[in-house]
Amino acid sequence: MTRGFAEAEFAARCARAQAEMAAAGLGALLLTTEPEIRYYTGFLTRFWESPTRPWFLVLPPDGKPVAVIPAIGEALMAQAYVGQIKTWRAPNLDDDGVSLLINTLNALRGDAPVGMARGIESHARMPVASLMAVQNHVPITGDGHLTRRLRLIKSDAEITKIETACQIANRAFDRMAEIAQPGVALERVFRDFQRLCLEEGADWVPYLAGASGPEGYADVISPATATPLAAGDVLMLDTGLVWDGYFCDFDRNFSLGKPSGGVADAHAQLVEATQAGFEAAKPGATGADLFKAMDRICTGGSGGSDAGRLGHGLGMQLTEWPSLIAEDETVLQPGMVLTLEPGVEVMPGKLMVHEEDIVITQTGARYLSRPAPPEIVVLG
Amino acid sequence: MTRGFAEAEFAARCARAQAEMAAAGLGALLLTTEPEIRYYTGFLTRFWESPTRPWFLVLPPDGKPVAVIPAIGEALMAQAYVGQIKTWRAPNLDDDGVSLLINTLNALRGDAPVGMARGIESHARMPVASLMAVQNHVPITGDGHLTRRLRLIKSDAEITKIETACQIANRAFDRMAEIAQPGVALERVFRDFQRLCLEEGADWVPYLAGASGPEGYADVISPATATPLAAGDVLMLDTGLVWDGYFCDFDRNFSLGKPSGGVADAHAQLVEATQAGFEAAKPGATGADLFKAMDRICTGGSGGSDAGRLGHGLGMQLTEWPSLIAEDETVLQPGMVLTLEPGVEVMPGKLMVHEEDIVITQTGARYLSRPAPPEIVVLG
Numbered sequence: 001m002t003r004g005f006a007e008a009e010f011a012a013r014c015a016r017a018q019a020e021m022a023a024a025g026l027g028a029l030l031l032t033t034e035p036e037i038r039y040y041t042g043f044l045t046r047f048w049e050s051p052t053r054p055w056f057l058v059l060p061p062d063g064k065p066v067a068v069i070p071a072i073g074e075a076l077m078a079q080a081y082v083g084q085i086k087t088w089r090a091p092n093l094d095d096d097g098v099s100l101l102i103n104t105l106n107a108l109r110g111d112a113p114v115g116m117a118r119g120i121e122s123h124a125r126m127p128v129a130s131l132m133a134v135q136n137h138v139p140i141t142g143d144g145h146l147t148r149r150l151r152l153i154k155s156d157a158e159i160t161k162i163e164t165a166c167q168i169a170n171r172a173f174d175r176m177a178e179i180a181q182p183g184v185a186l187e188r189v190f191r192d193f194q195r196l197c198l199e200e201g202a203d204w205v206p207y208l209a210g211a212s213g214p215e216g217y218a219d220v221i222s223p224a225t226a227t228p229l230a231a232g233d234v235l236m237l238d239t240g241l242v243w244d245g246y247f248c249d250f251d252r253n254f255s256l257g258k259p260s261g262g263v264a265d266a267h268a269q270l271v272e273a274t275q276a277g278f279e280a281a282k283p284g285a286t287g288a289d290l291f292k293a294m295d296r297i298c299t300g301g302s303g304g305s306d307a308g309r310l311g312h313g314l315g316m317q318l319t320e321w322p323s324l325i326a327e328d329e330t331v332l333q334p335g336m337v338l339t340l341e342p343g344v345e346v347m348p349g350k351l352m353v354h355e356e357d358i359v360i361t362q363t364g365a366r367y368l369s370r371p372a373p374p375e376i377v378v379l380g
Numbered sequence: 381m382t383r384g385f386a387e388a389e390f391a392a393r394c395a396r397a398q399a400e401m402a403a404a405g406l407g408a409l410l411l412t413t414e415p416e417i418r419y420y421t422g423f424l425t426r427f428w429e430s431p432t433r434p435w436f437l438v439l440p441p442d443g444k445p446v447a448v449i450p451a452i453g454e455a456l457m458a459q460a461y462v463g464q465i466k467t468w469r470a471p472n473l474d475d476d477g478v479s480l481l482i483n484t485l486n487a488l489r490g491d492a493p494v495g496m497a498r499g500i501e502s503h504a505r506m507p508v509a510s511l512m513a514v515q516n517h518v519p520i521t522g523d524g525h526l527t528r529r530l531r532l533i534k535s536d537a538e539i540t541k542i543e544t545a546c547q548i549a550n551r552a553f554d555r556m557a558e559i560a561q562p563g564v565a566l567e568r569v570f571r572d573f574q575r576l577c578l579e580e581g582a583d584w585v586p587y588l589a590g591a592s593g594p595e596g597y598a599d600v601i602s603p604a605t606a607t608p609l610a611a612g613d614v615l616m617l618d619t620g621l622v623w624d625g626y627f628c629d630f631d632r633n634f635s636l637g638k639p640s641g642g643v644a645d646a647h648a649q650l651v652e653a654t655q656a657g658f659e660a661a662k663p664g665a666t667g668a669d670l671f672k673a674m675d676r677i678c679t680g681g682s683g684g685s686d687a688g689r690l691g692h693g694l695g696m697q698l699t700e701w702p703s704l705i706a707e708d709e710t711v712l713q714p715g716m717v718l719t720l721e722p723g724v725e726v727m728p729g730k731l732m733v734h735e736e737d738i739v740i741t742q743t744g745a746r747y748l749s750r751p752a753p754p755e756i757v758v759l760g
Contacts, residue, residue, distance in 0.1 A: 044603050045589070045601045045602065045603060046586075046588060046589060046601075046603065047589060047601035049586050049587040049620060049698045050587075050697075050698050050699040051501055051502075051503070051697060051699065052501050052692065052703065053688075070688060071686035071687075071688065072599075072600075072601065072686055072687050072688060073601060075598050075599035075602075076599050076601055076602050089684075089686060089688045090688050091500060091501070091688060091703045091705065093705075093707050093708075096500050116508070117508075118507055118508035118509040118512075119507055120471060120473065120476050120507055121431055121432050121471070121507070122431075122507050122508070123431070123503065123504065123506055123507060123508070124503065124504070124508050125503050126503055127498055127499055127502050127503060128496070128497075128502070128503070128504050128511070129498040129499055129522070131508070187583070190583070191578045191579075191581075191582070191583070192578075194574075194578050194584060194585075195575045195578045195579065198571045198572075198574050198575045198578075199571075199575065201571075202571070203570070203571070203603070203604075204574065204585065204588070205574075205584065205585075206426075206429050206586070207426055207429040207430075208426060208584070209425070209426055209427060218455050219452075219455035219456050220452075221425045221426075221427035221452065221453060221456055222425065222455075222456050223424050223425055223426065223583070224583075240429060304469075306451035306452055306454065306467075307451075307452050308433075308450060308451065308452060308470050308471060308472075309471065312432065317430075317431060318429045318430050319430040319431065319432050323432065323471045325471065325473075327473050
């Protein structure tokens with residue numbers, strides 16, 4: 001009945017978490033966000049786009065997870081990897097699942113506290129007032145980054161999904177000449193690129209950013225504007241499309257006509273930096289090692305830029321733990337999926353970025369995206 | 381420089397909030413989520429898809445909002461309606477913006493506490509541990525639903541954006557015969573419908589749900605499966621597409637071939653219920669009045685279903701305050717944008733839903749989506 005994976009995948013995830021819970025003295029785990037709940041159950045829906053209703057999952061010391069959810073989700077949750085499903089008719093202005101959650105947690109946790117993610121990159125997807133009410137009746141503590149740690153190592157089935165997403169994006173990028181010419185508004189390019197992603201097999205396109213300008217661009221998170229592409233522009237598109245619940249996340253740069261010397265050099269430098277990160281990527285290396293390998297090429301080793309990192313984890317979310325920064329001590333292991341995302345300044349106020357997706361193997365790493373050549377692709 | 385609106389729109393929003401803050405004795409307002417921050421500043425980016433970095437906005441007692449954000453966002457935030465922009469290089473494993481936020485709040489709040497949204501439908505998009513640290517150094521209290529209340533009433537410019545999104549979806553639904561025939565997998569229909577939305581002008585398609593089956597469907601939040609459409613199926617698609625930062629949210633049902641009597645009757649009943657809600661919608665009525673008008677047609681007035689509500693607010697988010705439930709006491713005012721979303725049971729385990737978008741006017745309401753006729757549209 002479960003979607004996307006054999007039931008054994010979810011059983012193994014829960015068993016690993018329960019072993020860690022026992023070692024850490026946790027009586028239950030409380031999950032509130034989409035990726036956390038999907039990780040343990042396979043519950044996949046775009047309904048999370050609505051902020052109205054909280055959804056809760058409780059992982060007991062053994063057995064299947066227990067869902068504490070709005071009644072509207074019962075039929076779909078019944079197809080996921082869960083045991084009991086407890087529902088309330090949400091929204092309820094007086095008690096929006098809080099007492100049901102408190103009772104469930106206290107029935108399952110024994111005498112031990114309940115763990116939940118509280119550290120960097122996490123949040124609780126529930127009202128602060130509800131969380132305070134739960135904390136008044138249930139001992140809550142941190143989860144020791146338990147779920148984050150488990151999610152770091154992807155199964156072969158997960159890697160296949162991420163690679164499929166990458167291949168879809170590869171094919172969409174191969175078709176850029178169909179949609180990007182001088183005179184076309186950047187917002188039109190954004191729409192058309194999302195269309196290409198769907199045509200090539202994406203389930204949906206949660207993330208698209210990009211920019212275009214002569215000698216590079218000023219930032220990499222802006223939405224598109226009506227400004228038309230111009231001959232000589234560098235056009236960058238960065239996409240996070242989803243296939244069966246898993247993301248790719250990489251970008252490509254294009255030159256509209258012959259690139260300037262500065263742009264050509266910057267692109268070659270970015271590919272060189274990416275390759276340096278790739279070569280450093282192997283079991284036993286740390287995230288910091290990858291950062292330093294890339295930063296040496298990008299800045300001469302000055303320690304990075306305002307972007308703050310040169311890559312990150314990837315999987316059920318566009319960006320996951322860890323961040324490739326100088327301080328990251330994550331020891332790489334086979335099955336970790338990462339992006340390598342160096343950036344360089346072409347001139348003051350003008351930058352270029354590049355990104356590839358890789359997986360750590362037994363002996364090194366393997367590209368999941370098709371790596372770009374040093375020469376920037378010329379359109380037109 | 382601001383995107384999407386004249387600067388006066390943001391100045392008015394901030395001034396209204398600041399008047400309410402003064403009345404409530406709040407020294408500053410802390411905002412952490414995408415719609416809250418965009419509401420006061422116009423800061424629009426799809427970069428929120430990455431959960432890594434927290435973003436903070438502080439509304440002081442007077443003047444422009446103060447941004448406390450990762451350095452990667454500075455260039456884009458500088459184009460928004462903000463005064464000071466304080467940045468840190470995120471992610472920072474030791475102090476991910478927390479001390480900068482504490483100092484900013486304490487410098488701006490005077491002797492008064494800081495308000496933040498803590499009630500139903502809200503959450504704090506920041507680590508719980510960071511929130512606890514802030515609370516140890518800054519008095520934090522609820523915001524009395526201040527931002528939620530302000531966002532309820534849309535300006536003419538906001539209504540135009542929502543109506544534009546609705547018109548795009550109208551045109552996409554008009555083209556359903558191009559993509560939906562017996563034998564086509566539902567997941568293919570989902571991909572193609574998103575493509576149609578983009579072709580018709582959507583910036584992106586954050587939400588698409590739907591289902592297909594004989595005599596209706598079992599739930600309305602599932603992702604698509606590979607199951608092919610079959611002659612006699614009822615196909616429902618529910619889309620939340622975005623144009624310039626504003627959503628539409630409505631659905632359409634289609635019959636693949638001649639509908640059964642039960643399906644034809646259910647569709648007519650849904651349209652009748654929607655029209656009853658529309659006729660009840662006028663200044664002075666409450667959300668509960670609309671619920672009751674629709675529930676009378678759908679269930680004979682039994683009090684609703686597991687979906688929990690029969691419509692909701694709409695705007696910068698797919699779903700906003702209020703929920704149309706029997707307990708909702710929101711008094712409707714001109715400028716409120718709502719969805720009417722009745723559902724009926726065709727037979728046990730088989731339901732059908734319908735949805736339209738409306739705006740409250742001085743004298744009643746106006747449809748923003750093009751209202752569906754009682755007869756279900758037949759494809760093929």
